[in-house]
Amino acid sequence: MLACRFWISAIAIEKTSFTIALDQWWIALNTLRRKTSVAILPTVVMIGGLLALGSMLFWCNHEPATRDAEAMQWSVYSRAAFERTELEEKPVSVLYFANWALSADPKGGLSAPVISHSLVDAGFVLMSADLTDSDVHDFDELKRLGFKSVPVLVLYPRTGMPVGFCGGASVSSIVHAIEEFGRYEDGQPSGPAME
The missing domain is CATH 3.40.30.10 (Glutaredoxin)
Structure with missing residues (x-):
């Protein structure tokens, strides 16, 4: 995340809705990490990552209904x-x-x-x-x-x-x-x- 913030500031991009959402996600993740035990956080992150990866693979590989x-x-x-x-x-x-x-x-x-x-x-x-x-x-x-x-x-x-x-x-x-x-x-x- 620090690398992301570095590149955003290095390119001198104004705060957009994307960067604001990214900041809010980062703050929520840090808050969650402080409040939850060490064993639960990796599980939540892994499940979220798998869901994101699965949905990305589904939508990226979804071809329109055309004749083969x-x-x-x-x-x-x-x-x-x-x-x-x-x-x-x-x-x-x-x-x-x-x-x-x-x-x-x-x-x-x-x-x-x-x-x-x-x-x-x-x-x-x-x-x-x-x-x-x-x-x-x-x-x-x-x-x-x-x-x-x-x-x-x-x-x-x-x-x-x-x-x-x-x-x-x-x-x-x-x-x-x-x-x-x-x-x-x-x-x-x-x-x-x-x-």
Whole structure:
């Protein structure tokens, strides 16, 4: 407490309600210490400290109720699962990636929580295709869509042409395209172009 008073006087802060309350607390603590036995005071201080620490930990670690990106798992892509989802007439998003891709993030930021949330909100089923240990034929779909490298996020609406985004695409352009898909009940976008 002496150090606290030293710093307060060293900075030449006027007496504020905080410093007044601090002084009153210090006086009450000294009065309590004189009136109580030596065995009770440490117990009271310890209980008070534990309550303060517990409430601080509770409030500092209390996160707002938001959707967790982990709750939106990307299922593993397989041709059978993709066709089954198409038969259910659900739009599908497939993230094609490989661990040998020339970026720090093999998924190129295309699995960012904001993108995942937008896809789920628009009703897309999330799938990821790991092309790390793949052969030449696994890239046929990407070649057909005009992509020569990974990572690529391809949105397959219920009807209409698929739309793809490479790893360098901005998050805002991807979210905008997803919102365009969500505006049309039949799944046809107004025309977000492939990037």
